[in-house]
Structure formats: structure tokens, C-alpha cells
Amino acid sequence: MVFAEGRRPALTGHQPRHRQEGSPRMSRQHPRNRHSRIGRALRSRRAWRDIALLLSWLVIVSIGSTASAAALSGSASALGTSHPLHTTRSVARVGAIFHGPVSSDGDHYCTAAVVGSATRDLIVTAAHCVSGSTDDLFFVPGYHDGQAPYGVWKLGKATLDPRWVAGQDQDLDVAFVTVQPLDGRRVQDVLGGYRLGLDADTTRTVRLTGYPADGDAPITCVNRISPFTAGQLRIACTAYSGGTSGSPWVTGGDTVIGVIGGYEEGGSTDDVSYSAYFDGDIGALYQRAVAAA
Structure with missing residues (x-):
């Protein structure tokens, strides 16, 4: 299910971080027997032809899958490897959450992204990023190198699931937060908004963009x-350290299906991150946020 942009279908943050696993090995078997009789030879050739056709099909499927992911990342070898962005136009809907003054020396401690809504003023992040007061919190989309190219937006009301508030349920570590107007404009009018994707395939390829707290520019990575x-x-995805909680998982270029958070508030090492699965509970939370905005 996808909520289209502009439609209803409907302090203290932590800096957690991430476990890596090996890739499965594949083996190949090579038949070695030769047949001298014509009948057996023909059957063998037909079998080899069928095997060859099957292998060709598998290669095409494999190449297609790799090409799809590589098209997002720039090259197949770049999958799972992050790199910094010092030009942020392509990810302008993603921004850093600052506590206090916004500058290269400022305290940005989490990440968020604009999500489309009828109210045109919502961002999505991890619940643990905004579990306290939103006073003195600001969303800075496209922030890089001390610059705020799309303005500094004051945060308003945060909507969290009561079950996360009561018991920090890791499957509900998601929040929607209103952003106050800036110079008479709403944030979605300036930047647009990602679609909210629910019940998505759990093996999709996504782009993950976030703001490490010890850096002055976002990093981005593509992987399945x-x-x-x-x-x-x-x-x-490598190097997603403290500050990247709330980073959006974007698929298809315009649909967010997760944010860094959930298990151990995003993970225990920098190179593997987690997200709560966006299902009906997250959709209901989104509707509550829209209604409250």
C-alpha cells in the first residue's frame, strides 16, 4: 500500500548504532559422462540444451537484478558502500535534526525526511529522536557544510505510538512530526514529499541517506x-554511525518504507542498520499525525 503525496488514505535523541553476515556460497556440478550410442547422445544433447537454456535464463535474471540495484547506486561494486554528498539537491527532502543553533559546529543528532500529506507539513523520523520536547529542535533539509540551502524549519508536534511511549516497542520506533511554516510556506510546498509505502516487499533495493553526528554532510548508500x-x-550499508537514526529508506526514488531505528534503536554497529517494518500500525500513526496537524 502506498499513500500518495498530498492524499489521506488515509530531548534528547540517542545515537545508536549496527552485525554483518557472510554471503552464501554456490557450488556447481559438472557432468562428466559421455555416451557412445546415437540415441543416448541425442538425449544428452537435448539435456545439455535444456540445461544451457536454463542457465542462460538464470544469468539474465541475475544480471537484471544486479543492474536494477546498480542503476540506483551508480555501479554494482558500490552496493552497500556509503559515500558523502556535498551537493544535496537530489536528496533535498532529507535533512538533519538540530538541537539549538544551526551551524557547522551545531548539534545535529538525528535525521528525518519530508513525507507527503494533505497538511503538507510532515516529516518522518525515529520515535527515539523526538521522544522528549521538540522545543529548540529544527529540521534542516539538504544541510551540508554549514549551509542550509532550503531553510531552517522549527519542529512542532510529534506523533508517537502510545505503545512505543509506554514500553519502547522496537517495532513502533517511528514518529511523524509537524514542521512549522517558514516565511509563509509549508515544507512540502518547497520540497515535495516522499510517498509513504506500507506492507512493502522485504527484499527491495533502497537508498539510505543520513547525517552522521560527527560529519558536516550526509552520506548515502544503496543496497537490498x-x-x-x-x-x-x-x-x-557502511558508516551509519550516531546521528543517522531516522534516516529514510527510499525505494523507487519516491517512496519511503522505513527509517533507521527499531532493533537496538538502529543497530549496534555502524555497518548494519535496522528499521521497523512499515505496516498498518505505521499507517494508522500517519493518519493520527495528519488529523492532529
């Missing part, structure tokens, strides 16, 4: 996700 638990997704 996988299920971790029934309510959690996992992705291997």
Missing part, C-alpha cells in the same frame, strides 16, 4: 534490504 524479524527490516 532483508527481513530481520516479523516487525523489523535490515540493511548492510
Whole structure:
């Protein structure tokens, strides 16, 4: 399910971080027997032809899958490897959350992204990023190198699931936050908004963009996700350290299907991150946020 942009279908943050696993090995068997009789030879050739056709099909499928991911990342070898962005136009809807003054020396501690809504003023992030007061919190989309190319937006009301508030349920570590107007304009009118994707395939290829707290520019990475638990997704992308909680998992260029958070508030090492699975509970939370805006 996808909520289209502009439609209703409907302090203290932590700096957690991420477990890596090996890739499965594949083996090949090579038949060695030769047949001298014509009948057996023909049957053997037909079998080899069928095997060859099957192998060709598998190669095409494999190449197509790799090419799809590589098209997002720039090259197949770049999958799972992050790199910094010092020009942020392509990811302008993603921004750093600052506590206090916005500058190259400022305190940005989490990441968020604009999500489309009828109210045109919502961002999505991790619940643990905004579990306290939003006073003195600011969203700076496209922030890089001390610059705020799309303005500094004051945060308003945060909507969190009561079950996360009561017990920090890792499957509900998601929040929607209103952003106050700036110079008479709403944030979605300036930047547009990602679609909210619910019940998405758990093996999609996504782009992950976020703001490490010890850096002055976002990093971005492309890789295929996988299920971790029934309510959690996992992705291997390097260097997502403290400050990247709330980073959006974007698929198809315009649909967000997760944010770094959930398991251990995003993970215990920098190179593997987690997200709560965006299902009906997240959709209901989104509707509550829209209604409250």
C-alpha cells in the first residue's frame, strides 16, 4: 500500500548504532559422462540444451537484478558502500535534526525526511529522536557544510505510538512530526514529499541517506534490504554511525518504507542498520499525525 503525496488514505535523541553476515556460497556440478550410442547422445544433447537454456535464463535474471540495484547506486561494486554528498539537491527532502543553533559546529543528532500529506507539513523520523520536547529542535533539509540551502524549519508536534511511549516497542520506533511554516510556506510546498509505502516487499533495493553526528554532510548508500524479524527490516550499508537514526529508506526514488531505528534503536554497529517494518500500525500513526496537524 502506498499513500500518495498530498492524499489521506488515509530531548534528547540517542545515537545508536549496527552485525554483518557472510554471503552464501554456490557450488556447481559438472557432468562428466559421455555416451557412445546415437540415441543416448541425442538425449544428452537435448539435456545439455535444456540445461544451457536454463542457465542462460538464470544469468539474465541475475544480471537484471544486479543492474536494477546498480542503476540506483551508480555501479554494482558500490552496493552497500556509503559515500558523502556535498551537493544535496537530489536528496533535498532529507535533512538533519538540530538541537539549538544551526551551524557547522551545531548539534545535529538525528535525521528525518519530508513525507507527503494533505497538511503538507510532515516529516518522518525515529520515535527515539523526538521522544522528549521538540522545543529548540529544527529540521534542516539538504544541510551540508554549514549551509542550509532550503531553510531552517522549527519542529512542532510529534506523533508517537502510545505503545512505543509506554514500553519502547522496537517495532513502533517511528514518529511523524509537524514542521512549522517558514516565511509563509509549508515544507512540502518547497520540497515535495516522499510517498509513504506500507506492507512493502522485504527484499527491495533502497537508498539510505543520513547525517552522521560527527560529519558536516550526509552520506548515502544503496543496497537490498532483508527481513530481520516479523516487525523489523535490515540493511548492510557502511558508516551509519550516531546521528543517522531516522534516516529514510527510499525505494523507487519516491517512496519511503522505513527509517533507521527499531532493533537496538538502529543497530549496534555502524555497518548494519535496522528499521521497523512499515505496516498498518505505521499507517494508522500517519493518519493520527495528519488529523492532529
